[in-house]
Amino acid sequence: MILARVLGNVVATQKNERYASARVMLCQPITPSGEETGATLLALDSVDAGEGDTVIIVQEGWGASTAATGEQGAAIDSAIVGVVDRIDLLEEEG
Numbered sequence: 001m002i003l004a005r006v007l008g009n010v011v012a013t014q015k016n017e018r019y020a021s022a023r024v025m026l027c028q029p030i031t032p033s034g035e036e037t038g039a040t041l042l043a044l045d046s047v048d049a050g051e052g053d054t055v056i057i058v059q060e061g062w063g064a065s066t067a068a069t070g071e072q073g074a075a076i077d078s079a080i081v082g083v084v085d086r087i088d089l090l091e092e093e094g
Helices: 059-069
Strands: 002-010 023-029 039-043 054-058 080-084
Touching: 002 039, 039 054
Parallel strands: 039 080
Antiparallel strands: 002 023, 002 054, 023 039, 054 080
C-alpha cells in the first residue's frame, strides 16, 4: 500500500466502459511525516477523495480492480481505497 496526497483530478474525454463512473486522480506518494517521495501516479478513486486529501492507494491489480469498479478483472494498476484522517507517529527512542 502507498500513502499519498491527491494533487488533482485527471479529466479524460474517453474511458473504457468499466471506468465510466470512476474518477482518475493524480497522486504524490508521501512519507508518514508528509514529505514527498517518488514519482506521481494515477489512481482510480473508489472513496470520493478530493484534492489535498491524504489517501491510501493499493497498487495490486486484483484489489485495485475490485475496489475501483466493483468488478473483478478490470485492467487497473492503482486505486485509492481510503482517506487518511490522521497519522500518529511514535517518538524515536534515543
